[in-house]
Amino acid sequence: MEKDGGVVVATERYGSAEVWKYLAKDGAVERRRDDTEGDTRRGNSIVGVFKSVFLPQGFPESVSGDYLQYQFWDTLQAFSSSLSGTLATQASLRGVGVGNQEATVAAATVTWLLRDGTGMLGRILFAWHKGSKLDSEAKKWRLFADVLNDFAMFMEILAPYFPACFTVIVCAAGIFKSIVGVAGGATRAALTVHQARRDNMADISAKDGSQETLVNLAGLLVSLAIIPLVTNNPIPTLSLFFLFTILHLFANYKAVRSVVMETFNEARLSIVLQQYLKDKRVLTPQEANQREPVFFEFTKMMPVKLGVRLQEIVQSPEELQLALKKNNMPFLMGVRNGRVCVCLGPEASVHDEIRAMCQAAWISSTLSSHTQQGKQGHWETVHESHTLMDTIFSPFLKGVEAAGWDTKRTLLDWDEWRVEWKSKSN
CATH class of the missing domain: 1.20.1250 (Growth Hormone; Chain: A;)
Incomplete structure (x- = not known):
């Protein structure tokens, strides 16, 4: 009920910028702006024009928080x-x-x-x-x-x-x-x-x-x-x-x-994973983006290559069996020429891609810190990564989704090769 006797029958708003109300009075409906301070109407009008010219429609709801x-x-x-x-x-x-x-x-x-x-x-x-x-x-x-x-x-x-x-x-x-x-x-x-x-x-x-x-x-x-x-x-x-x-x-x-991006690229996913492995805490997008490097750097970490050809991982039937050992996922992993390589199957989902990148990041970190030598040592690390991810990936994925990360898509740099391989039973 308004002071002048009008009854509010409806209200409407234009985003978060303007609020109007409709008053029933003397058999008619009057539209009136809901101003807490009547003297600011002209100022609000000027600001409104500036926003409509230079800011996206629906600002700030229509854009990201940053x-x-x-x-x-x-x-x-x-x-x-x-x-x-x-x-x-x-x-x-x-x-x-x-x-x-x-x-x-x-x-x-x-x-x-x-x-x-x-x-x-x-x-x-x-x-x-x-x-x-x-x-x-x-x-x-x-x-x-x-x-x-x-x-x-x-x-x-x-x-x-x-x-x-x-x-x-x-x-x-x-x-x-x-x-x-x-x-x-x-x-x-x-x-x-x-x-x-x-x-x-x-x-x-x-x-x-x-x-x-x-x-x-x-x-x-x-x-x-x-x-x-x-x-x-x-x-x-x-x-x-x-x-x-x-x-x-x-x-x-x-x-x-x-900029606070909620999608994973290699750097942000590696940062979140390393923190999770350290103390089981999942970083929010805000925290991970603050730690993400914005300059190109010469790192000692072993590089990761995603979506490679099969021959960049295995070059013999024995190596294919090593790649399949302890692996029930639609991707193969291996280490060759100083790089962690991931071979992706055609049926892999976005969550599979995230898991593959997590494993590759863990292998890269482990091999870079321990400088293991020899192919057999590399395959042992790959097998350990499968065992580790079988244990932690499901709770990790639930944690990152709860923290506000978008896991429906990624910004991981996958190449276009997709490979179908024979299982060990065949």
């Missing part, structure tokens, strides 16, 4: 990258002869075409060689792309001071930027899949584009003030570039650190 924090740092890195890009573009234009009466249009055009051509070739080769890795290691490649982008812009700034090597330098920078384009775009798509909670990837991507456009517009206005101050002044140019680069890298690091 969306806002990630977008804040992503916006900051985009702004600093825009300013660094302005300095690099100015240097490139000066290098091809803009402002130099002795420079020819043909020479500048050839240099530009060579840079673009080598960049296109680099884009194709990188996508072919590393495309399948970008989903499983999205954080690492996202950060790698931004570091490489800063290095490429640094090369472009230095290029005019080495006129004899200018074309070679800008072509190399073009290759690096093409890699940045592939890695950055692909990992952005992977993060969008993570952020979309209502199958709203297109909306999130569109609003991300709007945010980036707004940031670039702000960067353009700041660049208009900066360019007259740094033109033909190398020291201010380099000083500002390093300042923007530090800000860019810091914001990128904070951005990827803020």
Whole structure:
């Protein structure tokens, strides 16, 4: 019952942003906004318009919990990258002869075409060689792309001071930027899949584009003030570039650190498994993501290769029998050429894939720490892994599901080989 005598007959809401109610009064129904503070209506309206333009529909319910924090740092890195890009573009234009009466249009055009051509070739080769890795290691490649982008812009700034090597330098920078384009775009798509909670990837991507456009517009206005101050002044140019680069890298690091993925890749699954083996505690997605490395590192751990051909595990009937020993799962495991290899059967489920990766991670950790030698020692470790997983995997899987992990899909880097093999009885 309202103070003026109206009776509330219905209420409605627009996500978590607005609440309205319908009042029955004097034979009519009146729609009224449910404001706790009437004076904030105009402010709420302005905020509502801003949210509808730059944030996905249904925010915050329609996106992951880490969306806002990630977008804040992503916006900051985009702004600093825009300013660094302005300095690099100015240097490139000066290098091809803009402002130099002795420079020819043909020479500048050839240099530009060579840079673009080598960049296109680099884009194709990188996508072919590393495309399948970008989903499983999205954080690492996202950060790698931004570091490489800063290095490429640094090369472009230095290029005019080495006129004899200018074309070679800008072509190399073009290759690096093409890699940045592939890695950055692909990992952005992977993060969008993570952020979309209502199958709203297109909306999130569109609003991300709007945010980036707004940031670039702000960067353009700041660049208009900066360019007259740094033109033909190398020291201010380099000083500002390093300042923007530090800000860019810091914001990128904070951005990827803020992402909390609930699906397993090799690193996150290994972290959760090692903690479980240590004290039977299952890490939450938040805890495991904080421990996940975001830089590429030279580790002493034995690498794991998933979805290999059968011949990469066994090369004789005796080795096939060793691979089948104590194994009732739709995958085979073995160690060859310093790698833990997993051969997957066509009927394997997602849970089988998770178990296979758990076994491979345990074998890798065990062999790396004990440096066992000889094929027989390797097979004994494989057999021990089957026995261990028969005991712990079921409670482990229940634990990770209870902790909030998504076990319906994974980001494990499986190759496409699938093998059917004869059992020992046959």
